[in-house]
Amino acid sequence: MSEQISSGFLIKQRAFLKLYLITLIENKYLYGLKLRDLLKDEFKELGFQPKHPEIYKALHDLMEQGIIYQRKEKKQGTVYQEVVYYHFTDEGREKASAYKKLLKHELDRCIHLLQKAVKDNFY
C-alpha cells in the first residue's frame, strides 16, 4: 500500500518530495506546477531538478494518506483558469507532523551513512 521511505539505503525521492510539499503547503499557496518550479529553483545549484510527474505523484500519495485534499480554484492572476490547490484535511496537520518526524529520522540516518562513507573512504 503506502510507499516505502527507503529500502535501507538512501531515502527515496518520493518521500523526500513529500516532506518538502508538506512544508510548502503549510507556508505557501501554490498549485502543482508552481510547487515544482519553486523546488526546481531551490535545488538548482545542487543539480537536482524534480520532474512534474514526481511532484504530482507525491501530492497524490499525500492525498491517499489523508493528509491533504485538492480544491480547484481560479488561478491567482490575470487569466481565468482553474488550477488545483492543496489544503490540509482536518487530521492532516497532525498526520503531517507525524510523517515529518519519521522523515527527520530518515534524513539523519542518510546523512550518517554518507558521512561514514566520506570518513571510511577518504581519511
Added chain:
Amino acid sequence: MSEQISSGFLIKQRAFLKLYLITLIENKYLYGLKLRDLLKDEFKELGFQPKHPEIYKALHDLMEQGIIYQRKEKKQGTVYQEVVYYHFTDEGREKASAYKKLLKHELDRCIHLLQKAVKDNFY
C-alpha cells in the same frame, strides 16, 4: 555504457558500493561474499544490508572500467576451494583514485542536499 553515479537526486547504491569496494580491495584481501559480509556488518546499525548480487554487479562494473581484474585463488583457510579475489590492474590504481575523487564530490553534494532538507523542513 558506464553507469550513472546519480540522476541528480541522491547517489546510486551501485556507485556507493563501488567506492567502498575500491577501498576494501586497497586494504584487505577478501573475495565476494566476504566483502559483502564485511559491508553488511559495517552498516548494520544504519539499517543498510547490501545484497550479494549488488556486490557482484559493482565488482563487475569495476572490471568493465578496467580498474580491477579477478583471479581465482585457493580460499585462505582449511578447506580447498577456489574463490574469486580482485586485484588492481596496472592503470587501476590511478583510475580508482580518479573515480574516488568524483565520488567525493558526489557524496558532498548529497550531504548538502540532505542537510538542506533538514534545515528547510525542521527549522
Added chain:
DNA sequence: AGATGAACATAGTGTTCATTT
C-alpha cells in the same frame, strides 16, 4: 501555451534460481 494527469518506458535493485566446489 500552461496545467494536470495518465500511460508507457527504462533503470536500479531485490529475489530466486542454477551451477560448481
Added chain:
DNA sequence: AAATGAACACTATGTTCATCT
C-alpha cells in the same frame, strides 16, 4: 553448505502523450 553469477521480477523514476482551459 558456501560461492559465484545469471535470470527474473518488481519498484522507482523519467519520458512521452492526452486532455482541458
